[in-house]
Amino acid sequence: MSIDPRLHTPVYVQLADLLRTRIEAGELSPGSALPSEARLTQEHGIGREAVRMAISLLRSEGLVRTVRGHGSYVRERTERRSIELAAGSAAIARMPTGVERRDLGLDEGVPVLEVRNAQGEVEILPGDETELIRPPR
Amino acid sequence: MSIDPRLHTPVYVQLADLLRTRIEAGELSPGSALPSEARLTQEHGIGREAVRMAISLLRSEGLVRTVRGHGSYVRERTERRSIELAAGSAAIARMPTGVERRDLGLDEGVPVLEVRNAQGEVEILPGDETELIRPPR
DNA sequence: GGTCATTTGTACGTATGTATT
DNA sequence: GAATACATACGTACAAATGAC
Numbered sequence: 001m002s003i004d005p006r007l008h009t010p011v012y013v014q015l016a017d018l019l020r021t022r023i024e025a026g027e028l029s030p031g032s033a034l035p036s037e038a039r040l041t042q043e044h045g046i047g048r049e050a051v052r053m054a055i056s057l058l059r060s061e062g063l064v065r066t067v068r069g070h071g072s073y074v075r076e077r078t079e080r081r082s083i084e085l086a087a088g089s090a091a092i093a094r095m096p097t098g099v100e101r102r103d104l105g106l107d108e109g110v111p112v113l114e115v116r117n118a119q120g121e122v123e124i125l126p127g128d129e130t131e132l133i134r135p136p137r
Numbered sequence: 138m139s140i141d142p143r144l145h146t147p148v149y150v151q152l153a154d155l156l157r158t159r160i161e162a163g164e165l166s167p168g169s170a171l172p173s174e175a176r177l178t179q180e181h182g183i184g185r186e187a188v189r190m191a192i193s194l195l196r197s198e199g200l201v202r203t204v205r206g207h208g209s210y211v212r213e214r215t216e217r218r219s220i221e222l223a224a225g226s227a228a229i230a231r232m233p234t235g236v237e238r239r240d241l242g243l244d245e246g247v248p249v250l251e252v253r254n255a256q257g258e259v260e261i262l263p264g265d266e267t268e269l270i271r272p273p274r
Numbered sequence: 275g276g277t278c279a280t281t282t283g284t285a286c287g288t289a290t291g292t293a294t295t
Numbered sequence: 296g297a298a299t300a301c302a303t304a305c306g307t308a309c310a311a312a313t314g315a316c
Binding site: 066067069070071072 | 280281282283
Protein backbone atom coordinates (compact mmCIF):
# COMPACT_ATOMS: atom_id res chain seq x y z
CA MET A 1 0.00 0.00 0.00
CA SER A 2 1.56 3.22 -1.12
CA ILE A 3 0.88 6.88 -1.64
CA ASP A 4 0.62 8.48 -5.06
CA PRO A 5 0.70 12.30 -5.28
CA ARG A 6 -0.78 12.18 -8.78
CA LEU A 7 -4.10 10.78 -7.65
CA HIS A 8 -7.10 13.02 -7.19
CA THR A 9 -7.23 12.13 -3.51
CA PRO A 10 -4.99 14.46 -1.50
CA VAL A 11 -1.81 12.94 -0.13
CA TYR A 12 -2.87 13.56 3.46
CA VAL A 13 -6.19 11.80 2.93
CA GLN A 14 -4.37 8.86 1.36
CA LEU A 15 -2.11 8.61 4.40
CA ALA A 16 -5.05 8.93 6.78
CA ASP A 17 -6.87 6.17 4.90
CA LEU A 18 -3.79 4.01 5.09
CA LEU A 19 -3.35 4.51 8.82
CA ARG A 20 -7.07 4.09 9.48
CA THR A 21 -7.02 0.79 7.66
CA ARG A 22 -4.11 -0.39 9.77
CA ILE A 23 -5.92 0.69 12.92
CA GLU A 24 -9.17 -1.01 11.96
CA ALA A 25 -7.29 -4.17 11.01
CA GLY A 26 -5.79 -4.24 14.49
CA GLU A 27 -2.28 -3.95 13.09
CA LEU A 28 -2.07 -0.74 15.10
CA SER A 29 -3.84 -1.80 18.25
CA PRO A 30 -5.46 0.46 20.86
CA GLY A 31 -2.83 2.15 22.98
CA SER A 32 0.00 1.55 20.54
CA ALA A 33 2.00 4.37 19.04
CA LEU A 34 1.75 5.55 15.47
CA PRO A 35 5.05 6.07 13.67
CA SER A 36 6.53 9.49 14.43
CA GLU A 37 5.95 12.37 12.04
CA ALA A 38 9.57 12.14 10.94
CA ARG A 39 9.22 8.45 10.11
CA LEU A 40 6.00 8.90 8.20
CA THR A 41 7.55 11.78 6.31
CA GLN A 42 10.56 9.72 5.29
CA GLU A 43 8.87 6.40 4.64
CA HIS A 44 6.24 7.86 2.34
CA GLY A 45 8.37 10.56 0.78
CA ILE A 46 5.93 13.32 1.65
CA GLY A 47 6.12 16.61 3.52
CA ARG A 48 5.53 17.06 7.22
CA GLU A 49 2.42 19.13 6.70
CA ALA A 50 0.72 16.30 4.85
CA VAL A 51 1.64 13.95 7.69
CA ARG A 52 0.29 16.33 10.31
CA MET A 53 -2.93 16.87 8.39
CA ALA A 54 -3.44 13.12 8.15
CA ILE A 55 -3.00 12.66 11.89
CA SER A 56 -5.16 15.69 12.58
CA LEU A 57 -7.91 14.07 10.51
CA LEU A 58 -7.71 10.87 12.53
CA ARG A 59 -7.76 12.90 15.75
CA SER A 60 -10.89 14.71 14.69
CA GLU A 61 -12.51 11.32 14.07
CA GLY A 62 -11.69 10.31 17.61
CA LEU A 63 -9.40 7.50 16.46
CA VAL A 64 -6.11 8.92 17.64
CA ARG A 65 -4.76 10.90 20.56
CA THR A 66 -1.60 13.00 20.33
CA VAL A 67 0.71 13.87 23.22
CA ARG A 68 3.11 16.73 22.58
CA GLY A 69 6.74 15.73 22.76
CA HIS A 70 5.75 12.10 22.89
CA GLY A 71 3.76 10.85 19.93
CA SER A 72 0.37 9.84 18.60
CA TYR A 73 -1.49 6.82 19.90
CA VAL A 74 -4.46 4.76 18.87
CA ARG A 75 -7.24 5.70 21.24
CA GLU A 76 -8.46 2.94 23.50
CA ARG A 77 -12.13 2.15 23.73
CA THR A 78 -13.27 3.68 26.97
CA GLU A 79 -15.70 2.16 29.42
CA ARG A 80 -19.09 3.79 29.17
CA ARG A 81 -21.17 4.49 32.22
CA SER A 82 -24.86 4.02 31.56
CA ILE A 83 -26.88 7.05 32.52
CA GLU A 84 -30.62 6.82 32.62
CA LEU A 85 -32.43 9.55 30.77
CA ALA A 86 -35.03 10.64 33.30
CA ALA A 87 -38.65 11.30 32.43
CA GLY A 88 -39.05 14.85 31.17
CA SER A 89 -35.36 15.12 30.24
CA ALA A 90 -33.79 15.94 26.90
CA ALA A 91 -30.27 15.39 25.57
CA ILE A 92 -28.26 16.78 22.69
CA ALA A 93 -24.80 15.98 21.35
CA ARG A 94 -22.35 18.75 20.50
CA MET A 95 -18.65 19.53 20.54
CA PRO A 96 -17.26 20.86 23.82
CA THR A 97 -15.96 24.38 24.24
CA GLY A 98 -12.27 24.71 24.98
CA VAL A 99 -13.03 25.17 28.66
CA GLU A 100 -15.24 22.09 28.80
CA ARG A 101 -12.59 20.03 27.06
CA ARG A 102 -10.03 20.98 29.68
CA ASP A 103 -12.40 20.53 32.60
CA LEU A 104 -13.54 17.10 31.46
CA GLY A 105 -10.11 16.05 30.19
CA LEU A 106 -11.51 15.19 26.78
CA ASP A 107 -9.39 14.17 23.83
CA GLU A 108 -9.89 15.89 20.50
CA GLY A 109 -12.67 14.35 18.48
CA VAL A 110 -14.81 13.61 21.53
CA PRO A 111 -18.24 15.25 21.77
CA VAL A 112 -20.26 15.91 24.90
CA LEU A 113 -23.81 15.06 25.85
CA GLU A 114 -25.77 17.99 27.22
CA VAL A 115 -28.65 16.70 29.32
CA ARG A 116 -31.42 18.97 30.55
CA ASN A 117 -33.80 17.61 33.13
CA ALA A 118 -37.40 18.56 33.82
CA GLN A 119 -36.26 21.28 36.23
CA GLY A 120 -34.16 22.90 33.53
CA GLU A 121 -30.86 21.88 35.14
CA VAL A 122 -28.12 21.14 32.65
CA GLU A 123 -25.39 18.52 32.93
CA ILE A 124 -22.45 18.06 30.58
CA LEU A 125 -21.26 14.48 30.17
CA PRO A 126 -18.16 13.18 28.37
CA GLY A 127 -19.23 11.63 25.08
CA ASP A 128 -16.72 8.81 25.13
CA GLU A 129 -17.60 7.59 28.63
CA THR A 130 -21.34 7.90 28.59
CA GLU A 131 -24.23 5.87 27.28
CA LEU A 132 -27.72 7.24 27.66
CA ILE A 133 -30.28 4.55 28.35
CA ARG A 134 -33.97 4.19 28.91
CA PRO A 135 -34.67 0.98 30.80
CA PRO A 136 -37.09 -1.57 29.35
CA ARG A 137 -40.55 -1.24 30.85
CA MET B 138 -8.48 44.02 20.64
CA SER B 139 -5.23 43.02 19.07
CA ILE B 140 -2.84 40.13 18.62
CA ASP B 141 0.55 39.97 20.28
CA PRO B 142 3.01 37.31 19.09
CA ARG B 143 5.04 37.67 22.29
CA LEU B 144 2.31 36.34 24.53
CA HIS B 145 2.37 32.77 25.75
CA THR B 146 -0.88 32.09 23.95
CA PRO B 147 -0.27 31.08 20.34
CA VAL B 148 -1.19 33.61 17.70
CA TYR B 149 -3.78 31.34 16.15
CA VAL B 150 -5.49 30.80 19.51
CA GLN B 151 -5.54 34.55 20.07
CA LEU B 152 -7.20 35.06 16.70
CA ALA B 153 -9.68 32.27 17.36
CA ASP B 154 -10.54 33.81 20.73
CA LEU B 155 -11.00 37.17 19.09
CA LEU B 156 -13.31 35.81 16.41
CA ARG B 157 -15.22 33.66 18.91
CA THR B 158 -15.83 36.72 21.04
CA ARG B 159 -17.18 38.61 18.06
CA ILE B 160 -19.42 35.68 17.18
CA GLU B 161 -20.76 35.30 20.70
CA ALA B 162 -21.36 39.03 20.94
CA GLY B 163 -23.48 38.82 17.81
CA GLU B 164 -21.18 41.17 15.96
CA LEU B 165 -20.66 38.30 13.56
CA SER B 166 -24.19 36.95 13.35
CA PRO B 167 -25.25 33.46 12.28
CA GLY B 168 -24.97 33.09 8.52
CA SER B 169 -22.66 36.04 8.07
CA ALA B 170 -19.23 35.68 6.52
CA LEU B 171 -15.97 35.88 8.40
CA PRO B 172 -13.30 38.09 6.86
CA SER B 173 -11.35 36.23 4.17
CA GLU B 174 -8.03 34.57 5.02
CA ALA B 175 -6.22 37.28 3.08
CA ARG B 176 -7.91 40.04 5.06
CA LEU B 177 -7.27 38.43 8.41
CA THR B 178 -3.66 37.88 7.40
CA GLN B 179 -3.18 41.52 6.47
CA GLU B 180 -5.21 43.15 9.21
CA HIS B 181 -3.49 41.29 12.01
CA GLY B 182 -0.06 41.11 10.44
CA ILE B 183 0.18 37.36 10.83
CA GLY B 184 0.84 34.45 8.50
CA ARG B 185 -1.76 32.57 6.59
CA GLU B 186 -1.16 29.35 8.50
CA ALA B 187 -2.05 31.02 11.79
CA VAL B 188 -5.25 32.31 10.21
CA ARG B 189 -6.17 28.90 8.87
CA MET B 190 -5.45 27.21 12.19
CA ALA B 191 -7.69 29.71 13.97
CA ILE B 192 -10.59 29.07 11.60
CA SER B 193 -9.97 25.34 11.76
CA LEU B 194 -10.27 25.55 15.54
CA LEU B 195 -13.60 27.33 15.28
CA ARG B 196 -14.79 24.76 12.75
CA SER B 197 -13.90 21.91 15.08
CA GLU B 198 -15.98 23.60 17.76
CA GLY B 199 -18.94 23.66 15.42
CA LEU B 200 -19.05 27.45 15.37
CA VAL B 201 -18.02 27.99 11.78
CA ARG B 202 -18.57 26.39 8.39
CA THR B 203 -16.13 26.85 5.51
CA VAL B 204 -17.02 26.63 1.84
CA ARG B 205 -14.14 26.23 -0.55
CA GLY B 206 -13.72 29.08 -2.98
CA HIS B 207 -16.33 31.03 -1.10
CA GLY B 208 -15.52 31.76 2.51
CA SER B 209 -16.15 30.90 6.13
CA TYR B 210 -19.50 31.54 7.77
CA VAL B 211 -20.92 31.59 11.26
CA ARG B 212 -22.97 28.44 11.58
CA GLU B 213 -26.68 28.96 12.09
CA ARG B 214 -28.47 27.27 14.93
CA THR B 215 -30.31 24.39 13.34
CA GLU B 216 -33.78 23.22 14.18
CA ARG B 217 -33.70 20.09 16.30
CA ARG B 218 -36.18 17.30 15.77
CA SER B 219 -37.17 15.67 19.05
CA ILE B 220 -36.69 11.94 18.95
CA GLU B 221 -38.09 9.83 21.73
CA LEU B 222 -35.65 7.40 23.25
CA ALA B 223 -37.69 4.19 23.32
CA ALA B 224 -37.79 1.83 26.28
CA GLY B 225 -34.86 -0.57 26.12
CA SER B 226 -32.85 1.74 23.86
CA ALA B 227 -29.40 3.21 24.39
CA ALA B 228 -27.63 6.15 22.76
CA ILE B 229 -24.05 7.30 22.50
CA ALA B 230 -22.45 10.42 21.01
CA ARG B 231 -19.40 10.16 18.77
CA MET B 232 -17.79 11.78 15.76
CA PRO B 233 -18.96 10.56 12.37
CA THR B 234 -16.74 8.65 9.99
CA GLY B 235 -15.92 10.38 6.71
CA VAL B 236 -18.60 8.33 4.96
CA GLU B 237 -21.24 9.20 7.54
CA ARG B 238 -20.36 12.88 7.29
CA ARG B 239 -20.91 12.84 3.55
CA ASP B 240 -24.08 10.77 3.74
CA LEU B 241 -25.67 12.96 6.40
CA GLY B 242 -24.26 16.20 4.97
CA LEU B 243 -22.73 17.14 8.29
CA ASP B 244 -20.49 20.13 8.80
CA GLU B 245 -17.17 19.70 10.54
CA GLY B 246 -17.47 19.80 14.31
CA VAL B 247 -20.84 18.07 14.33
CA PRO B 248 -21.13 14.72 16.17
CA VAL B 249 -23.67 11.99 15.60
CA LEU B 250 -26.00 10.18 17.94
CA GLU B 251 -25.89 6.42 17.60
CA VAL B 252 -29.11 4.93 18.92
CA ARG B 253 -29.52 1.21 19.48
CA ASN B 254 -33.01 -0.09 20.16
CA ALA B 255 -34.09 -3.18 22.10
CA GLN B 256 -33.85 -5.27 18.94
CA GLY B 257 -30.23 -4.28 18.44
CA GLU B 258 -31.00 -2.13 15.40
CA VAL B 259 -28.74 0.90 15.10
CA GLU B 260 -29.66 4.32 13.79
CA ILE B 261 -27.27 7.20 13.16
CA LEU B 262 -28.72 10.67 13.71
CA PRO B 263 -27.21 14.08 12.92
CA GLY B 264 -26.07 15.66 16.17
CA ASP B 265 -27.00 19.21 15.23
CA GLU B 266 -30.56 18.39 14.21
CA THR B 267 -31.53 15.95 16.90
CA GLU B 268 -32.70 16.14 20.47
CA LEU B 269 -33.26 12.93 22.39
CA ILE B 270 -36.18 13.14 24.75
CA ARG B 271 -37.96 11.00 27.27
CA PRO B 272 -41.50 12.28 27.75
CA PRO B 273 -42.74 13.19 31.22
CA ARG B 274 -44.73 10.38 32.81
C1' DG C 275 19.23 19.10 38.71
C1' DG C 276 20.93 19.33 34.02
C1' DT C 277 21.67 17.85 29.45
C1' DC C 278 20.51 15.58 25.40
C1' DA C 279 17.82 13.38 21.79
C1' DT C 280 13.27 12.78 20.23
C1' DT C 281 8.80 14.42 19.13
C1' DT C 282 5.15 17.47 18.54
C1' DG C 283 3.64 22.61 18.24
C1' DT C 284 3.79 27.14 16.21
C1' DA C 285 4.74 30.17 12.43
C1' DC C 286 6.69 31.93 8.51
C1' DG C 287 7.27 31.82 3.21
C1' DT C 288 6.19 30.02 -1.45
C1' DA C 289 3.85 27.69 -5.11
C1' DT C 290 0.18 25.54 -7.30
C1' DG C 291 -4.51 23.36 -7.53
C1' DT C 292 -9.48 23.84 -7.45
C1' DA C 293 -14.06 25.77 -6.53
C1' DT C 294 -17.15 29.84 -6.84
C1' DT C 295 -18.72 34.01 -8.70
C1' DG D 296 -11.70 34.10 -19.03
C1' DA D 297 -10.78 36.70 -14.88
C1' DA D 298 -10.96 37.58 -10.00
C1' DT D 299 -11.45 35.84 -5.51
C1' DA D 300 -11.08 32.42 -1.96
C1' DC D 301 -10.02 28.26 0.10
C1' DA D 302 -7.10 23.63 -0.28
C1' DT D 303 -2.97 21.12 -0.77
C1' DA D 304 1.90 20.68 -0.24
C1' DC D 305 6.51 21.67 -0.12
C1' DG D 306 10.45 23.94 2.64
C1' DT D 307 12.49 26.23 6.82
C1' DA D 308 13.15 27.57 11.58
C1' DC D 309 12.56 27.71 16.25
C1' DA D 310 9.74 26.69 20.61
C1' DA D 311 8.22 23.53 23.99
C1' DA D 312 7.21 19.09 26.12
C1' DT D 313 8.80 14.49 27.20
C1' DG D 314 11.79 10.83 28.60
C1' DA D 315 16.34 8.91 29.26
C1' DC D 316 20.60 9.33 31.32
